[in-house]
Amino acid sequence: MERISSDNNRRRYGTLTRHVHDTLREGILDGNPAPGEKLPSEAQLIERFNVSRTVVREAIAHLREEGLVDPRRGAGVFVIEPADAVGPALAGIDSNRISSVVEGLEVRTAIEVEAAYLAAARCSPLQEEAIIRCHREIGKLIKERKPTIDADFAFHLAIAEASNNRRFIEILKSLGVEMVPRAALEGPGAVTPNAYLERLHEEHRLIVKAITDRDQMAAREAMRAHLAGSQQRYRSYLNEDTNLS
Template sequence: MHMEQTSGSDTPRRYGTLTRLVRDTLREGILAGNPAPGQKLPSEAQLIDKFHVSRTVIREALSALREEGLVEPRRGAGVFVLDPAAADGPALRGIDPKRISSVVEGLELRTAIEVEAAYLAAARCSPLQEEAIIRSHHEVGACIRDGRSTVEADLAFHLAIAEASNNRRFVEILSLLGHEMIPRAALEGKEAATPTAYLERLYEEHRLIVNAISSRDQIAAREAMRAHLAGSQQRYRAYLANL
């Protein structure tokens, strides 16, 4: 795998994206038994050479794996793989998409984070970060038009806003939630297709968030995100009730 080498001028958005890519690649290997439990990961220098990223990206990816209980740094010896079966995993996992109370808990957590992330994104986002938000918004629309799943594009949209806040903690928490932050993700392909009206309303709410961020209107961005997540709760209740 080749990843572009980062530099001191890279944006926090770029760092966050590369960190997730390295973390996810290493996690997949660990879960597949490569390296096996008890074995040592390659050194920082070897990982930098393998992924073509900075030391900061490698250290943040390893830190995320340590928090998941998948690796253990040992002073002077390196970073060792732990048994994935014994790992507790991220504390934020475990949202049950078929239990309304569980989904509401997840959406309430997202509201606490994403409302402020949208507010900060309107004040802090760079042109590249704004472009990423707009691009992911357009991708949601393209998925709706083509009849494709919107889950990945929806997730990318919300992560792009978190990254544009330039507060990496927001990105970390939403990344821990992963696909579980999109409640319908677990139902697509197993139950009835998500109604078009549901998706079109979601797309319109996204548009209001994008417009507010692009206009650098922090209050409007905050309220548009709040209204979107409140609407998600209401729509999901109706969606699940009709399955």
């Protein structure tokens, strides 16, 4: 009975910490408080959320790890500017060189495989919902025969955000929407074969399932398989004059 009670307490503590963290994080990302401004005091946060000092401090610690706040002894917790984007060497894909698309996929693999692994362990309920929402949006656009490139980028970015490692987010943002290979190869107005999109959507589904199941190894392998498949498809472009199907 004592072990069960202890486990329940740990789960409740974790849920409260995530709630405080997610609420504060969402406000910061919306500019409330803005960079340079202070979060409410510890006492105010305790009263606002009706939680213990330990819960508040743990939530603040997570925000600090994400590079969103800077606790200053005796002064308070200040919201800080997001770190500058990583260097121009990662700024986009050269759409005139298919080899550049492959290089981008290799960079993405190095980042996103681990991001998916961490997302399965760290994602909050709000972040999990964002991933699911992005996946559903892609499916909706496929059925409507509308462009999916921006939604695809949003899906992968949501996973990076769920890893709670801001460096992953910075790198993907620096690559931009061109990180989705068909954005670079097809050009404006091109129509991607539906069978190809359905295959990608299924690969995405396996990633979502692993993350929502909190299966870190499955998430890692599902993302690796997805990006390895993309690499293979686009490497074939170097040697063959084929379409995406």
